[in-house]
Amino acid sequence: MRLTKFxxxxxxxxxxxxxxxxxxxxxxxxxxxxxxxxxxKKVDVKIRQNSIVVDDNGIGMDYKVLRKAxxxxxxxxxxxxxxxxxxxxxxxxxxxxxxxxxxxxxxGHSPYRLTMNFVGMKEELEEQxxxxxxxxxxxxxxxxxxxxxxxxxxxxxxxxxxHEEFPRFGTRVELHGIENAFYDEVxxxxxxxxxxxxxxxxxxxxxxxxxxxxxxxQIHEICKKNNTNFELIDLELQxxxxxxxxYRPYSDEDFHNESPNEPLFKELKKGKTFLGVSxxxxxxxxxxxINKKHRGFLLRKQGFxxxxxxxxxxxxxxxxxxxxxxxxxxxxxxxxxxxNASRDELEYSPLRTLFISEMxxxxxxxxxxxxxxxxxxxxxxxxxxxxxxxxxxNKEFSVSKNDADYxxxxxxxxxxxKSKIKSKLKGKLLEQKTTSEARQVYQTAExxxxxxxxxxxxxxxxxxxxxxxxxxxxxxxxxxxxxxLSKIDTVEVDSxxxxxxxxxxxxxxxxxxxxxENILNLIDERFVQALAETKTDYYEILHELKxxxxxxx
Amino acid sequence: xxxxxxxxxxxxxxxxxxxxxxxxxxxxxxxxxVYLGLPSPDxxxxxxxxxxxxxxxxxxxxxxPNPSNPDEQSRxxxxxxxxxxxxxxxxxxxSGFTVFDGYIEEVILKGTDNVGIETAPLLExxxxxxxxxxFCNSLTSPIEFIDSNGEFREGYKLDAVEKLLAFQSxxxxxxxxxxxxxxxxxxxxxxxxxxxxxxxxxxMFRNYFNKEINGLKSHEQKxxxxxxxxxxxxxxxxxxxxxxxxxxxxxxxxxxxxNSFLLHFGVIGMNIEVFDxxxxxxxxxxxxxQKFVTTETNSFILAENPKIKEQDVEVxxxxxxxxxxxxxxx
Numbered sequence: 053m054r055l056t057k058f059x060x061x062x063x064x065x066x067x068x069x070x071x072x073x074x075x076x077x078x079x080x081x082x083x084x085x086x087x088x089x090x091x092x093k094k095v096d097v098k099i100r101q102n103s104i105v106v107d108d109n110g111i112g113m114d115y116k117v118l119r120k121a122x123x124x125x126x127x128x129x130x131x132x133x134x135x136x137x138x139x140x141x142x143x144x145x146x147x148x149x150x151x152x153x154x155x156x157x158x159x160g161h162s163p164y165r166l167t168m169n170f171v172g173m174k175e176e177l178e179e180q181x182x183x184x185x186x187x188x189x190x191x192x193x194x195x196x197x198x199x200x201x202x203x204x205x206x207x208x209x210x211x212x213x214x215h216e217e218f219p220r221f222g223t224r225v226e227l228h229g230i231e232n233a234f235y236d237e238v239x240x241x242x243x244x245x246x247x248x249x250x251x252x253x254x255x256x257x258x259x260x261x262x263x264x265x266x267x268x269x270q271i272h273e274i275c276k277k278n279n280t281n282f283e284l285i286d287l288e289l290q291x292x293x294x295x296x297x298x299y300r301p302y303s304d305e306d307f308h309n310e311s312p313n314e315p316l317f318k319e320l321k322k323g324k325t326f327l328g329v330s331x332x333x334x335x336x337x338x339x340x341x342i343n344k345k346h347r348g349f350l351l352r353k354q355g356f357x358x359x360x361x362x363x364x365x366x367x368x369x370x371x372x373x374x375x376x377x378x379x380x381x382x383x384x385x386x387x388x389x390x391x392n393a394s395r396d397e398l399e400y401s402p403l404r405t406l407f408i409s410e411m412x413x414x415x416x417x418x419x420x421x422x423x424x425x426x427x428x429x430x431x432x433x434x435x436x437x438x439x440x441x442x443x444x445x446n447k448e449f450s451v452s453k454n455d456a457d458y459x460x461x462x463x464x465x466x467x468x469x470k471s472k473i474k475s476k477l478k479g480k481l482l483e484q485k486t487t488s489e490a491r492q493v494y495q496t497a498e499x500x501x502x503x504x505x506x507x508x509x510x511x512x513x514x515x516x517x518x519x520x521x522x523x524x525x526x527x528x529x530x531x532x533x534x535x536x537l538s539k540i541d542t543v544e545v546d547s548x549x550x551x552x553x554x555x556x557x558x559x560x561x562x563x564x565x566x567x568x569e570n571i572l573n574l575i576d577e578r579f580v581q582a583l584a585e586t587k588t589d590y591y592e593i594l595h596e597l598k599x600x601x602x603x604x605x
Numbered sequence: 606x607x608x609x610x611x612x613x614x615x616x617x618x619x620x621x622x623x624x625x626x627x628x629x630x631x632x633x634x635x636x637x638x639v640y641l642g643l644p645s646p647d648x649x650x651x652x653x654x655x656x657x658x659x660x661x662x663x664x665x666x667x668x669x670p671n672p673s674n675p676d677e678q679s680r681x682x683x684x685x686x687x688x689x690x691x692x693x694x695x696x697x698x699x700s701g702f703t704v705f706d707g708y709i710e711e712v713i714l715k716g717t718d719n720v721g722i723e724t725a726p727l728l729e730x731x732x733x734x735x736x737x738x739x740f741c742n743s744l745t746s747p748i749e750f751i752d753s754n755g756e757f758r759e760g761y762k763l764d765a766v767e768k769l770l771a772f773q774s775x776x777x778x779x780x781x782x783x784x785x786x787x788x789x790x791x792x793x794x795x796x797x798x799x800x801x802x803x804x805x806x807x808x809m810f811r812n813y814f815n816k817e818i819n820g821l822k823s824h825e826q827k828x829x830x831x832x833x834x835x836x837x838x839x840x841x842x843x844x845x846x847x848x849x850x851x852x853x854x855x856x857x858x859x860x861x862x863x864n865s866f867l868l869h870f871g872v873i874g875m876n877i878e879v880f881d882x883x884x885x886x887x888x889x890x891x892x893x894x895q896k897f898v899t900t901e902t903n904s905f906i907l908a909e910n911p912k913i914k915e916q917d918v919e920v921x922x923x924x925x926x927x928x929x930x931x932x933x934x935x
Contacts, residue, residue, distance in 0.1 A: 098701065101720060102684050103691060155695060219697050226691070241726075293703050293727035 058192070062177050062200035065124065069146040072393060076148055076237045077247045080106065082141035083225045084252045085356060088285060090223060097248070098290040099238050104149070104227040112158035112221045118166050118207050121154075124197070140393075146170050150229025155218040162211050163218035169204040171229060176200065241291040246345075248289060249301040253355015255284045257299035263315050264299075267331050270317050271383065278319075278326035280385040283354060302333075302379055306343040311336040312379070313425070318417060320382070320410040327389055327407055330414055332380025338426050338602065340376040340561050347376040351398075353384045358391040358398065367408075367415035374422035382411065424481040429543075430602075431476050431486045436542040438469045438493055443537050445469075446500055449507075450530035456511045459504050466501045470494060489540055496536045499528040549591040553580055556594050560601060611649055614858035614900040615788075618869055619653050622856060622905065622922055623786060626871065627657040627735060629923045630784055633935065634734065638784075641769070642737030643709055646685040650737055651693070658735070661690055661702040662727060664709040667719070672749055673707050675719040680706070703727055709738070710760030711750035713768050728772040732781065738766065739788045747794075761794065763835075767842050774846035780879070781848070782935070785872040789835065790865070791828060798827075798834045810837075813893055821912055828857060828868065833893055835870055840888050848874040849884050851931040854918040857897040857908060873926055879934050891916065 073079060080097060083106040087095045090110025098105040113121065121142050145152055150171035157163040176195060183189045195203075218224065238244045248254070256264030268284065275282040287298045304310040312333035320327040332349065341347045349364040350357055364382060368375045389403045398404045445462050452458045473494045477487065506527045528536075550556040553576035554569055564572065580597075584590035611619075631638055637659035644651050644663050651661060665686050667678035683706050690702040705718040712718045716725060740762055747759035766787070773781065802814055810833060818829045832855050843850040853871035860867045877884070896915040897908040905920040919925040926932055 098694075100687060100704070101680075101706070101722075102687055105691070105694075216696060218695060224695055226695075290701065290703075292722040293705070293724060295701070295727070295730075 057198040058196045060197045062195045073144045076234045079144040082144040094286045096288045106225040109222040113156040114158045114161045148234035149227040153226040156223040163213045165208045167206045172204040241294040251357045260303035274329045308337045318414045327386045328384040330382040332378045335377045346379045349380040353391045359396045367411045370419045427481040432543045439540045446533045463504045470497045503527045550594045612860045631657040638734040640735045641733045646682045663704045666708045708748045710748045710765040713765040734783045736785045770846040781876045783874045787870040801834045847877045854898045858900045
């Protein structure tokens, strides 16, 4: 079958661009992507009432490259090197503005100007649609794509534009006559900044995120070791009167106590096939990351987001519990592993299968790390609580040495401490330091227990013989026990008092509908509060409940 | 609406009075300057000074001299100015620009322009080094507008000046040195000037009004009263916001039309800290008894009036400033 240019109508451009770029902000991403592919280190995005500019300091384009850039669905870019390669991106603003003007200058060349008169194309197509409706023309008379583009696209020749018009190397994309709906979409600085922070390869913010430099350097190092590159850009965003340098969105404030745990790096690599690298910082406490928007992992192809932070959740067996305690990214740098056209998934390929298996392995490792952190953190809290309990018992022992009945009660309490520590020592993921401290607490508990037992025996003998006798065993004194207990590292234990069941759930970051909140308050009044005789009892019940809920993890 | 209010005299001031000052400041700061002003769609001042500028913050009304009514007025003038500045940006002559839609008084006092763009994010961060508040038109009475609470307001130009200086004073910077140009019509804020003359309790000012300028023709009296009013207010506002003003001689010239006479004030502002309390907060007798500078064909001359004894001044603004006490502390 033979096709001619008349077989592809001009309308295809509207259909393609609307389908591929449902989010108008994607146009910004597309032009920034081109800048990154042109090896830019710095990109300025300027959004003003009637124009949007994306300006870069990349290698620029000569006539030949500009000519190829206007091809639709045919890209000169190398998918192995470049992020954009579909050959559509340049048309991404078709629905959003009246005119696209690109100035570009490459070393050794004069500047060139490419003008795409989108409004002219749209008006011509609209007129034809209307004529067809009135049956004044038939389908054979519709403008074909080639004719439409030739008529409304213009590229200057070498020397037409003086150096003064665009004196530096790089590319400047200007969108003129911005559609109101598009302007409204990008006119809020924070919204646009947030989109770009998540979707383009920005640097990490060294002022706000203490591991920024470490993460950047480590990823560079891992990529270098695997003979690949990891490129980041400086980006300044202006939206009318607001101008800021943008960085990746993560900050210490996303973590509890403004203190992220040190980042963990994992390579996604099978044999010699290196897919990419992931980094993740876990929260410093067993809680979800404070900033909901940054919880979990984001998949990126180089710096460009693929999907959302929800997309990788499926690889984590522990689901939300541990996933939401991390802020991390999985950065694909393998040139053959590509995102699909709508940038929400990876394209189907054998490498994608490999990625899935590697992602599952990496997710398991992150889950295990989080499990280990959780078990040790719980153990440390228990050690602290039991150390405090022992200190109290030891103090009471030192002042109640002649009350045998009371001493027996103290012995029972020591036993409880011992059994709690013993059960914790059975944990498989305990670190050596935690184990050793738990053993130390256990040993001190035994010493106190022996001291109490000894004293009880002494008291019994005194009662029998009515005279003092020396103890038969050599045991540690309360003073020596107190000294031993003071050597144990304790941690800050969350001892917050909750005023209601609902407050407790909210602190644990559960979210309920208003209706369910009312039910929860009812359960609280009818059942939980009924269990408590005093306010202190109520606090303790809620505290215990909290621990049990946390133990469900 | 005229795109330009340029007259030969104004052109001369732009090229031979202000431009050398901008060159001087750029060289002193070793950096290109940040301009805030009312350039008009043709932006002749920006074109003339472009070698010294880096960034432009512009205010442009839609339909001079009518009050702003964005629903019914075209944005053409703003788009024209934006397009002009966009070309300069593309040509790497400017690193950036922002255009606010509306009269400067209403935009600054309201905090947003006619399309809701806020001034604070920019003015709280950007250290302005050249203000060119060229109110050279005949719009001398306050602008009427509706503020962000829906209240009717009158926007006085000097109130806007105060707010601009307040922004400048909040910026953390070791050294703040800037040029401040203010051009006003002879009939500027007539009611406030009359009130100022009537209420002034300053003995030096009273003597000046009642004795020194009393015998002059009405027009000659008025421009001297206006000069004193503006100097006194600028002096007060500069000190209030932590700046010491060095006033340059005032230029009196003819604008477009027979009845359009204008005063051009130039001030060099400096951080009060650098003066170590070594400054005079009051307007001096010497300052108010300076001769006006005026224009003649292609040069500046001193305006002579035999009926009043006034002091000669240097007609080269850079020489005037470099000979001043302030420059010693520069």
